[in-house]
Amino acid sequence: MKAPYLLGTDIGGTFTDCAVFGSDGDMIVAKTPSTPPFFEKGLLLSLVSAADKLKVTIEDLLKNSRHLSHGTTVATNALINQKGARVGFISTKGFEETLWHMRGAAYCQGLPIADWQHKVTNPRPFTLVDPSCCIGISERIDHSGKVLCPLNEQELTDAAQQLIKANGVDVVGIGFLWSFINPVHELQARDIILEEFPHIPVTLSSELAPLLGEYERWSTTALNAFLGPEVKGYIERMLSELAKTAHKGDYTPAHIMQANGGLVSHKRAIAEPVKLLxxxxxxxxxxxxxxxxxxxxxxxxxxxxxxxxxxxxxxxxxxxxxxxxxxxxxxxxxxxxxxxxxxxxxxxxxxxxxxxxxxxxxxxxxxxxxxxxxxxxxxxxxxxxxxxxxxxxxxxxxxxxxxxxxxxxxxxxxxxxxxxxxxxxxxxxxxxxxxxxxxxxxxxxxxxxxxxxxxxxFSVFCFGGATGLHACGIAEQIGLSKTIVPLGGAATVFSAIGIARCDQKRFFSLSRTFALVAGNAELLVEAFDELMEVVRTQLAQEDIDPKRLGWSFSVSVRYRFQTNELEIPISKNKTGSSLIDTIINRFDKLYTKRFGPDSGYREGGRELLAVHAVGILPTPREAIIASSLNGSSAGGGQALELSGSRMCFFADAGWVETGVYNIDSLDPSASGYKIQSPAVLEAEGTTILVPSNWTASIDAYRNIILEVI
Amino acid sequence: MRDYGKPLPELGLAKTWVPPFKLSMPAERVDPVTYEIVRHRLWYAGMTIGETLRKVSGTIVVSEAQDFSTFITLADGAPAFLGPYVLLHAGIASLIIDGTLKVMTQNDKIKPGDMYFLNDPWMGVVHQPDCAVISPFFVGKELIAWCGVVVHQLDMGGVDPGGVSPHAKDAYGEPTIYPAVRIVERGRMRSDIDRLLRRNSRLPDILALDVRSMIAANRAAQNQMTEVVKRYGVSTVQTVMSKMLWDSYMAFAERLDSLARGTFRARDFFEGGGYLPEHADELYEVDLAVTNDGERLHFDFSGTSPQANGFVNCGFGGALGGILGALLPVLAPDIPWNGGILARLEITSQEGTINNPIWPAAVSGGVTEGSISTGTVTAGALGHMIQCSPAASAKLPPPSGSVFMGSTFGGVDVEGKFWGTLIMDPIGMAANASSNADGVDLCGSGAIPFTRFANVESAEHSYPMLYLYRRMGRDAFGYGRHCGGRAIEFAFKIHDVDFAALLLWCHGAEFPNVIGMSGGGPSSAARFGITGDTDIEKLWASAQLPTSDDFDFQALVAKKELFLTPDDVIVFTIPGGGGYGDPLSRDPQLVAEDTISGKLSPKLASDWFGVVVTQEGTVDLEATKRQREQLCLRRLQEAKVVGNKNEIKDASFTNPKSKGAPVLNIGDGLSIKLQPDTETLVWACQKCGFQYGPIEDNPFYHAALRHGHINELGHPMGQMVHLDQPRFIMREFFCPNCALRIALDIARPDIDPVIHAAQLDEGWVMEHFVSKVATLKAPAITTTTDGVR
Known part of the structure; x- marks a missing residue:
């Protein structure tokens, strides 16, 4: 495999997966046990295991990597184990119970429907913020962003004192009503708190999740504050382990995977731990x-x-x-x-x-x-x-x-x-x-x-440790005659592979609501101007020049009186009423396609809900997945060697002597080969079952294609 | 009015209803693997109906409030699948299918490709805004199953906007009724029916949209059924559906067998028949006696008020929905909800009563009045039954009655367009306490498994309103050893407009509806309040945000029409849950914590719980001991006794002390003992052994009784209709010897007899408890109890 490499790692609750791509397109994968609570140890182990397979040292692996990208279960783990910061929360007065209320759905939210039947005996989810650490202060802004009641600075100072000094909170979240329309009070509150307590991390709802709906916005804010120290600790430990391991700290900085499918810098990841879930x-x-x-x-x-x-x-x-x-x-x-x-x-x-x-x-x-x-x-x-x-x-x-x-x-x-x-x-x-x-x-x-x-x-991609055994069974139940185990044995580390090949992405959104009519074209322009101002401010904090990123834009739209939202991509070249017309046109079409004819209440008019911008910094892609196999895609079809056999039981045939194949290191020459069924294909960490009425073949990318005979 | 201690009077026009379908054990056997696969598949097919509805409709009622229900039934209407949405609707699937089958004639038969639209309360729907679209599923020429949905509509016409008509006297003033009209014929939507529907609604386009989504949902269900039948065959699918019903039927029999045998009673009231002057003084009563014979539950509504001349009646579907909404979460939390449970119910009810009215009674408010009240008495009676069932009581959730505070809020916006909505926040209801825990805060309605209220920002975005606060109500829950859960309280004003109309309706404003158990206090009352005397703008300018404690609300009656100006602030206080056990037995530490968190006022802590909390928030143990003794003393000093003829007289208690060990403990206060000398069963005080009387008697007749003013409860309340003279009193029942409270009920003075809440089947007690005690514990009793004495 040729350097420089692309490294992708994925720490799960049980296993830590690693995928390494060479610049020639070759790929190797490794799977080692996770090591909670010090997950960084397991990360190193998986990198060592990958380096061993490449027959290089881990120092060389790190030094010659262009890119180390990293998905982690650290945040999920902290949430499941309820191990996070003691959070203080400051809200608009009169609404300090909002996080506790959970919109009245505390006993059902996130539970299987079967459990709704006995909701009053279900436990509440654990409380991110103790009710005694939620304090409301005087301030009020209305839906248009107008300040009705200015921020009461004395109440805020008292609240901060109470939370930090008396209640001993580690972090503070701030959520005010309508802050996503006008964040002035949240910003002011942060300044006041930081002046007195510069060491206390403060999360603002208007920065983290600037969208309509105070419960969800504040819950996100509280969760972010809760996860903060745990995630920061992990990332800092991981970076220092990597620095210790690499020659003179000579390695490419790690990028962290977020739940939105984009990579970010470790600084950004530390600021937005909730997005690592x-x-x-x-x-x-x-x-x-x-x-x-x-x-x-x-x-x-x-x-x-x-x-x-x-x-x-x-x-x-x-x-x-x-x-x-x-x-x-x-x-x-x-x-x-x-x-x-x-x-x-x-x-x-x-x-x-x-x-x-x-x-x-x-x-x-x-x-x-x-x-x-x-x-x-x-x-x-x-x-x-x-x-x-x-x-x-x-x-x-x-x-x-x-x-x-x-x-x-x-x-x-x-x-x-x-x-x-x-x-x-x-x-x-x-x-x-x-x-x-x-x-x-x-x-x-x-x-x-x-x-x-x-x-x-649809085609189905079956990956993850246990799916290979059930791929054909699932397909039969849906009525599919074909299903795919992507990349063969590497399917078990498929997330790490995706992470390795992921781009750096930055998502920005701003909630602005107005009727989507020609007369409001100016409002749309203003909304995007505001959004880009946010983009510039945030990226400047990380010394990123927005021009280095490729940008795409979209808007969220719905019909008035209907709750289904759609995101419509737009080009910023168009402006004014023609842009509005284009959005309406695309929205109507997409709505019909997604929800069926006559499902949209067009007479109610359309409503814009939010504007979005996505900046992308692409990961070098000269190496498409396992492209070195391309040469044999015409189908060498060289037979795979049986690695053994054992008795397996099938519905139609009973106990049958079944061929076992090892697919850990598939040779390109096997491309096009059809495996005789029934068969069991074994790889490190996964097993694929080919029942007797199915056949398996291998394609140029080591994908196992399972088809009904 | 009926004396509850006596046998039932002649029922007159009463009829006994049994479900319109028959269940039997599936004749064919399906192997367990196929059964589980097809069962799960049908379940997801049912879920697809709900998702399709949500997707195509996209209205707030469907997507946010989830005010709809879905079902798949067998050909005779036996519902094998009920979607986990609004149980009030779901229970009626069999009624509307049976109703539809009955109206069809020889010349007008149900055909493949048909769908029917109906909202007829005399064909099973709860009230006219709840519209159903149902479709027969044929394989060849054979009717195999029905699919269907019921969706609440924002406007179907009628005298008042919004579908609920407090100004109506009868059904002619209410939303237009469609008694199973063919909306889809041979697979095509009928444009004439579409025009008819639109013409009779104030919101024709939204109605049209929802009708289309209901049709789409039925199509999705039909498609899924077709696929399942194609893959597994008709007879397998029918057998699986029958077995789903049969499994629940058998599981529910086991549950009933584990519950106390006997008759259990409850009573509920609601005030106000509508907005017309003649409605103001009206008061209605729903009476229920539930008998469990171990295989079936028999519901008898004898004694219930005659139908009203206003919108508060509910059709029989509303009564059934009310029963199921209260029963399913409590008696069948672990059994799949379907017609199998329904098949073990029988309902006796007199036609022409408030929850079984005769055409053309007004019924549009039935869902929040007659139907919910039916649910409240069901919960109350089942609560008594569960308390007497030691095997079941630990694992079943506490039954909770409820009140929904309804409203239609609307006006004209700055652009001159009509706007209107239901305020859904009152769904933030609470649960009753149980023997082992405080009631759950904000669990929402029991009849709607998944409920949530809207964000303040969503409401302010959509309507010209501004919330001033949204908190759980202070002091607004039932007091007991375990306290009832807390519900939501919120206040708002209009914003950006000069004027709006607000139609309000609820009941239980001048008295609490939901009784506590085992001596626990009742829920709080429902309060609508208003104040115009606010200096909000001035306070805002000085950076002060007034909230709950800063307003002095004037309480309103239960049913009220308001015209709001920008100075007005409106409050809704949703009733909290009922308590469990004597509040004087509550752990003083918990009471202190309740006062620190602001849940309970210090005064009420002292008055009701006898707990004295210091300035620092700790319990003053000495003062608490004194206060509790004082309160016990007062209980006995002020008490009278009911007596066997239901005549209240001064207390003089000469009953002998009971002997022996309890064979059955009932809640916190009572036990049943076998008297060794007479070999008879008696009611006794669990704490001191005082003997209330023989098991066939109502123990409350032998308890010390104290009448209290309704205001003593200290809850926030609505306005009394007669300001000087409350129509209700609170009645407390104590052990005449040790003053332990065994019950608290709400009644009209001098009118309402004391209810015989738990009339146990003596044979059941003997068989289940006495024989066991005799064989298992006999030696222990003789050596310890008798020996000591």
């Missing part, structure tokens, strides 16, 4: 977009099954976003990749209730894990069912690092499922697998239908 899955979406370009596909759904959850994402040419989402039961109003999840994974527990077979949504997780991992799990899981059926390598999971206890899995399925249902143990195991396949297929179908698409128009 879900950054790994966002990497998967970026990887899928890259691969779609190579394969010339327009419509792809991604399916990522891990130990506890199953994530799906629908890409119709462009990256899908949501502006508002729920994360670990907390509302976040910053742009995130639109990913939907259910509790279905390798660890999902199978049960018999009232004579019915159920699978999940509860999971044995990593601890105690499936029965066959022998770490104390006693309930049969999806992984146990796969083990019973012979699909998993009993001796050498994770590239030989782990063996499994198939007998224990068999006993668990027998005792807890098969006997109660009066089934053979194999049929029960197969049933568990089929049920979880169907559940995942139902989510994929629902995700597509609820976004106005037919899932059968």
């Amino acid at each position: 879900q950054s790994g899955p966002a990497g998967g979406m970026v990887g899928a977009l890259e691969l779609m370009k190579v394969l010339k596909l327009d419509k792809v759904m991604t399916a990522d099954m891990g130990g506890t959850s199953f994530d799906v994402c629908l890409i119709d040419k462009e990256a899908p976003y949501v502006q508002s989402s729920i994360h670990n039961r907390h509302a976040i109003a910053t742009r995130m990749v639109d990913i939907e999840s259910i509790g279905a994974g390798g660890g999902s527990i199978a049960r018999v209730e009232r004579g019915n077979l159920t699978v999940g949504p509860d999971s044995a997780g990593a601890e105690p894990g499936p029965v066959c991992y022998s770490k104390g799990g006693i309930y049969p899981t999806v992984t146990d069912a796969n083990a019973v059926l012979g699909y998993l390598n009993p001796k050498a999971l994770l590239g030989g690092k782990m063996s499994i206890d198939v007998e224990a899995a068999r006993r668990a399925v027998e005792d807890n499922i098969a006997r109660l249902l009066g089934m053979e143990v194999e049929d029960a195991a197969l049933g568990i697998v089929q049920v979880v396949d169907a559940h995942m297929a139902d989510l994929l179908r629902f995700h597509a239908l609820s976004r106005g698409h037919d899932p059968r128009d």
